[in-house]
Amino acid sequence: MAELNANIPQFGLYGEAVVDDPALVHIENIASRSRENGWLIKPHRHGRMFQLLFVFDGHLDITIDEEYSSLKAPCVITLPAGVVHGFKFSPETEGAVLTLAEPLLTNESYIRCEPYFGPLFAKARLFSLEGRSVVQEMLAGYLKQIEAELRAVHLGHKLITEWLSRSVLMLLRRLMLESEEQGVEVSTTPVVQYRKLIESHLLQHWSVEQYADALSISADHLNRLCKAEVGKTAKAIVQERLLLEAKRRLIYTRGSVEELAFGLGFKDAAYFSRFFKQATGETPASFRKNNNFDTY
Structure with a gap:
């Protein structure tokens, strides 16, 4: 397919x-x-x-x-x-x-x-x-x-x-x-279940293999299903969700970038900054400055 x-x-x-x-x-x-x-x-x-x-x-x-x-x-x-x-x-x-x-x-x-x-x-x-x-x-x-x-x-x-x-x-x-x-069976696809698991384990930084194990399928199979249903790899889906969470916290919270990185499950703030810049083209500090909403 x-x-x-x-x-x-x-x-x-x-x-x-x-x-x-x-x-x-x-x-x-x-x-x-x-x-x-x-x-x-x-x-x-x-x-x-x-x-x-x-x-x-x-x-x-x-x-x-x-x-x-x-x-x-x-x-x-x-x-x-x-x-x-x-x-x-x-x-x-x-x-x-x-x-x-x-x-x-x-x-x-x-x-x-x-x-x-x-x-x-x-x-x-x-x-x-x-x-x-x-x-x-x-x-x-x-x-x-x-x-x-x-x-x-x-x-x-x-x-x-x-x-x-x-x-x-x-x-x-x-x-x-x-x-x-009336007895009609309703099922959910592995991709729907995958998204639900991401919401539960996002900050634990599970690997695609861990998610696949939880779904009782192989990582390759999960990847194929994601590409077929939404046109993206399984890794891309979880990274996009993590990036979205990072953007929200940068905009709507006032902790330092280092505190935010640790709160998102990154063990190293420098690695978080590299992850964020690679995905957005700007540093976390620059993104926050350009999206400076008053949340006090």
Whole structure:
């Protein structure tokens, strides 16, 4: 599958080159990209984005990792990062595409949500909203609010879009729960479990081999899974998370760089500084000076 994916286009949003720092939340109607492409979206994947496709009127043929399905509105399709997908919509299909960037799903504020949302990100899922008019109306309402906030410049509009997006996810998780109660098995991928372990052992500086042992798989297998699902090595994932934590502490705490390094589990402050500069191009002290928020 990894070799197959290597030949499949990888986009930020469909038709756009991959970007290193995408907006955390993006929404657009289905027609905005599909109409100009003859209502056909060719198979592709997103390396660092989780997408939700909402179809409120019309029907579509969908390909997900070489599996084909025909769906009719109303329905929702969830597409984790790395999943190959393509669509053929009926003309004038009505609906929306909500895109959530990876940082929104891995940052500190997400940790409390992970036990609820983790299963949603484990694999692509199809949700029928037929006979669920209340849920459909709630989802449509949240999507309209997200769109309005993204167009506005009001105080806290970015935070509100994140909260509304999580409200959408919670509604879908409740639909999943109904399926679970009916005996449908829900599993999590090793990569999802890997991210959870990183949150528990980040400051212990576990090696990829230690994480793999905890998951009862080989380090090579874990690395292949990470590359296939998110386009990054297992080591890169843990180092990005460590770097994010370092940036947060540099900005929002007032301890010395040496204290911060030890707090992050580095035994040597000089090694921490080299790690940070190699990743960002600037020293920890310079980064803090350029991002000097008042936290007193």
